[in-house]
Amino acid sequence: MSLLEGIIExxxxxxxxxxxxxxxxLLSLQVSAVAVLLATLAGVPLGTFLGLKPRERTxxxxxxxxxxxxxxPVVAGLVIYLLLSRVGPLGFLGVLYTPTAMVAAQFALAVPxxxxxxxxxxxxxxxxxxxxxxxxxxxxxxxxxxVVRESRFAIFGAIxxxxxxxxxxxxxxxxxxxxxxxxxxVMTTAIVLETAKGHLELAVGLGIVLLFISFIIxxxxxxxxxxxxxxxx
Amino acid sequence: xxxxxxxxxxKKLSKVYDKEVLNIEHLSFHKGKIYGIIGPSGAxxxxxxxxxxxxxxxxxxxxxxxxxxxxxxxxxxxxxRRDMTMVxxxxxxxxxxxxxxxxxxxxxxRFPKEKIKARVEALLEKVGLKEFAGRHAATLSGGExxxxxxxxxxxxxxxxxxxxxxxxxxxxTNVQLIEQLILELNKDTEMTIIIVxxxxxxxxxxxxxxxxxxxxxxxxxxxxxxxFTSPEDPRTKAFVEGRMVY
Ligand SMILES: Nc1ncnc2c1ncn2[C@@H]1O[C@H](COP(=O)(O)OP(=O)(O)OP(=O)(O)O)[C@@H](O)[C@H]1O
Ligand SMILES: [Mg+2]
Numbered sequence: 001m002s003l004l005e006g007i008i009e010x011x012x013x014x015x016x017x018x019x020x021x022x023x024x025x026l027l028s029l030q031v032s033a034v035a036v037l038l039a040t041l042a043g044v045p046l047g048t049f050l051g052l053k054p055r056e057r058t059x060x061x062x063x064x065x066x067x068x069x070x071x072x073p074v075v076a077g078l079v080i081y082l083l084l085s086r087v088g089p090l091g092f093l094g095v096l097y098t099p100t101a102m103v104a105a106q107f108a109l110a111v112p113x114x115x116x117x118x119x120x121x122x123x124x125x126x127x128x129x130x131x132x133x134x135x136x137x138x139x140x141x142x143x144x145x146x147v148v149r150e151s152r153f154a155i156f157g158a159i160x161x162x163x164x165x166x167x168x169x170x171x172x173x174x175x176x177x178x179x180x181x182x183x184x185x186v187m188t189t190a191i192v193l194e195t196a197k198g199h200l201e202l203a204v205g206l207g208i209v210l211l212f213i214s215f216i217i218x219x220x221x222x223x224x225x226x227x228x229x230x231x232x233x
Numbered sequence: 234x235x236x237x238x239x240x241x242x243x244k245k246l247s248k249v250y251d252k253e254v255l256n257i258e259h260l261s262f263h264k265g266k267i268y269g270i271i272g273p274s275g276a277x278x279x280x281x282x283x284x285x286x287x288x289x290x291x292x293x294x295x296x297x298x299x300x301x302x303x304x305x306x307x308x309x310x311x312x313x314r315r316d317m318t319m320v321x322x323x324x325x326x327x328x329x330x331x332x333x334x335x336x337x338x339x340x341x342x343r344f345p346k347e348k349i350k351a352r353v354e355a356l357l358e359k360v361g362l363k364e365f366a367g368r369h370a371a372t373l374s375g376g377e378x379x380x381x382x383x384x385x386x387x388x389x390x391x392x393x394x395x396x397x398x399x400x401x402x403x404x405x406t407n408v409q410l411i412e413q414l415i416l417e418l419n420k421d422t423e424m425t426i427i428i429v430x431x432x433x434x435x436x437x438x439x440x441x442x443x444x445x446x447x448x449x450x451x452x453x454x455x456x457x458x459x460x461f462t463s464p465e466d467p468r469t470k471a472f473v474e475g476r477m478v479y
Contacts, residue, residue: 125325128321128325129325129327131288131321132321132324132325132327133337133341134287134288134314135286135288135314135318135319135386136318136337136338136341136385136386136389137314137315137318137338137341137342137389138337138338138341139311139341142341146327149327149328150327150328
């Protein structure tokens with residue numbers, strides 16, 4: 001099969017909504033969406049808290065977060081694998097090679113990104129917002145909410161960056177998910193496998209879908225960075 | 234007028250950063266008056282306001298607001314903040330409409346909706362921004378933003394209003410508008426106002442009493458007229474005559 005035929009075949013798989021391809025794409029989105037949602041719940045409060053602290057008191061944890069931001073996915077996968085494997089401390093949960101394990105691995109990858117980028121966003125004006133809110137008589141909760149609200153574009157940007165990272169990674173989900181067909185196979189692991197098997201039309205089709213999702217994510221990011229103006233296109 | 238009631242009092246108040254930047258033995262402020270705090274750059278004027286507003290803790294000393302000792306880190310802070318507020322030199326408006334900005338303190342105090350609406354409208358009128366209710370705060374000019382910040386601060390009628398250089402960098406028209414607002418507010422609501430200003434003429438125009446701070450210490454305090462016409466300390470004299478270089 002020529003490359004051109006492969007690409008044409010890939011488009012026909014997408015346009016005919018090939019069930020194998022759709023199933024894989026949906027699982028990818030599901031796993032990454034849940035992972036990022038959970039990572040947001042953990043990372044945004046953490047980043048906000050750190051962003052409001054004086055810089056010199058968060059030096060160590062900032063460096064730690066920056067390091068974890070660049071953590072190779074396979075290493076994250078390995079750590080989660082060790083935790084979840086039969087002999088690991090969380091082995092009794094029996095979730096290795098399930099989507100739950102994949103969510104855990106992607107969560108571990110996304111939290112540092114979301115927390116660190118939130119922290120940076122909050123640092124730029126968070127302190128002033130906090131003081132203004134307090135001065136106007138806001139209680140603890142309203143003050144925190146106001147700080148988050150005022151940095152919403154930076155925070156959305158952090159979340160979308162996290163999503164972009166986890167949906168495109170392959171190492172972690174491969175290790176803890178096992179790339180089991182119909183169960184833990186996602187777009188990236190499927191591309192690796194189908195390419196190896198010579199099913200280029202499938203690999204290219206998935207690649208195109210992934211690229212498209214990536215484009216949407218980065219368009220959103222671009223808009224948030226511009227202060228929330230403009231549409232996806 | 235409840236002219237002699239003390240609303241704010243500080244005792245042995247000191248703030249040390251790298252060195253001591255403020256050291257006030259005793260100072261009291263009476264209800265319903267407008268006070269000016271003047272002094273050269275770095276004198277500790279902003280530091281004083283930030284301590285009173287509980288944005289910073291004093292290194293030593295105490296602040297009494299409405300007769301109660303107040304501290305940043307306990308329940309007295311929330312009580313104090315219900316009834317005093319501060320407008321910063323470069324006010325930060327929230328990224329939302331002008332009306333929402335003005336309503337902020339009222340919402341924080343759970344005012345009923347209709348009351349908030351009425352107050353916001355009245356204030357917009359008062360600060361001359363009636364047409365601006367729906368405008369996004371980020372689109373305002375410096376003078377308009379400062380007026381919105383002032384409206385937002387006084388919306389909940391605090392007993393004590395702290396103003397840090399509210400007219401620095403503004404054009405004469407806006408300066409006049411804001412000074413007028415300050416005088417009206419004080420007259421209509423008996424709000425106690427402490428205004429920090431570089432501008433000795435402004436202090437003269439709006440303040441009943443003036444405190445002259447220099448290197449963290451009170452050099453002289455008293456009736457505005459007296460400070461300006463017959464100051465006792467040579468440094469005060471130099472400052473009010475514009476001869477102090479800073
Ligand atoms: N957070 C801080 N850390 C260290 N030093 C500080 C801090 N805040 C203020 N200072 C110092 O305290 C002194 C008083 O500052 P303050 O801001 O109160 O002066 P000011 O009278 O308001 O001056 P200006 O008229 O320029 O606004 C200055 O020397 C300033 O550098
Ligand atoms: Mg100052």
